[in-house]
Amino acid sequence: MPSPITSLDGLFGPQQQVRVMAKLDLLQVSGSTKERTAASLLAGLMERGELQPGGTVVESTSGNLGSALARQCALLGVRMIAVVDEFANVAALQAMKAYGARVVRVPTPEDGNRLRARVLKVAELLEEIPGAVTTNQYGNPDNARAHDLTTMPEFVSALGAPPDRMYVAVSTTGTLLGCQNAIERAGWPTVLVAVDAAGSVLFDGERGERRLPGLGAGFVTELSRHTRPGAVRRITEADMVRGCRMLARREGILSGASTGAIVAAIGQDLDAMEAGTTVGMLVHDGGLPYLPTVYDDDWVSANIGDVDALDTSLDLANPFTAR
Numbered sequence: 001m002p003s004p005i006t007s008l009d010g011l012f013g014p015q016q017q018v019r020v021m022a023k024l025d026l027l028q029v030s031g032s033t034k035e036r037t038a039a040s041l042l043a044g045l046m047e048r049g050e051l052q053p054g055g056t057v058v059e060s061t062s063g064n065l066g067s068a069l070a071r072q073c074a075l076l077g078v079r080m081i082a083v084v085d086e087f088a089n090v091a092a093l094q095a096m097k098a099y100g101a102r103v104v105r106v107p108t109p110e111d112g113n114r115l116r117a118r119v120l121k122v123a124e125l126l127e128e129i130p131g132a133v134t135t136n137q138y139g140n141p142d143n144a145r146a147h148d149l150t151t152m153p154e155f156v157s158a159l160g161a162p163p164d165r166m167y168v169a170v171s172t173t174g175t176l177l178g179c180q181n182a183i184e185r186a187g188w189p190t191v192l193v194a195v196d197a198a199g200s201v202l203f204d205g206e207r208g209e210r211r212l213p214g215l216g217a218g219f220v221t222e223l224s225r226h227t228r229p230g231a232v233r234r235i236t237e238a239d240m241v242r243g244c245r246m247l248a249r250r251e252g253i254l255s256g257a258s259t260g261a262i263v264a265a266i267g268q269d270l271d272a273m274e275a276g277t278t279v280g281m282l283v284h285d286g287g288l289p290y291l292p293t294v295y296d297d298d299w300v301s302a303n304i305g306d307v308d309a310l311d312t313s314l315d316l317a318n319p320f321t322a323r
């Protein structure tokens, strides 16, 4: 479903010289950009005759894809098994169950690679359950197709022109790759920026601890091998929290961690942008499931660092370049 685009004119204070346009995918029915991905993945399986009503879909998901798939599987009369890890959002798990999905939780393995542990569990379930299929969000071109055919074209048609820069958070990199395919095919001059998490191994990143779900990956996804972003920005969890809190206080948008990372990435690049630059960004999901983490002072103090210093930095027009 198309989502609205709104301009964030005061995100970096009254002197802001660039136009930031945010696509509100938090308003998708299941609450995130993954609504588009799920629709495209299921449509592909059905088009190829690999899935019919009464069949079973198994997928590894940190939350949002699970909610979207569970919702759409309910509509299609398909059984859904979500393989999740200990860091999945509780609210997302509850939503999946509410839509009738079965949730299988995989403990963190000794090497800490939760994503790989989930992928192995999916393979095990596919062996066990006759006729079960996986949507394989990490390698399935239908993931990218969703964003090639909807996300990027919707952006350009709402703006009347392609944005100069487009910021997309990455996990499977499906959103990024789809936007890239649309941009390259049309020959738009848009610079595509991949916003990744510190600790993610995508784009030659160094593996490290990541506590916030939504962006980053613990292994190099198949889809990511086809991406050619104009730039990669690697964002710390402290800056994700700053970005989220800034967006909530200045623009009244309660978002998830990956959107906070995008705000931080734009802030880091702001000084290098010419006045009048049009910046596109996605609000990938909403902030309610992140109230106990990103927006909770006790959690931030215990896990991220000095919450007062972090909050005080938000008095600056652009807290991402002032340090």
Ligand SMILES: Cc1ncc(COP(=O)(O)O)c(C=O)c1O
Residues within 6 Å of the ligand: 032, 033, 034, 035, 037, 064, 169, 170, 171, 172, 173, 174, 175, 176, 214, 215, 256, 258, 259, 284, 285
């Ligand atoms: C919260 C969130 N962040 C980031 C992304 C981008 O993820 P991917 O690279 O898997 O498309 C999504 C995609 O839906 C998302 O829901």
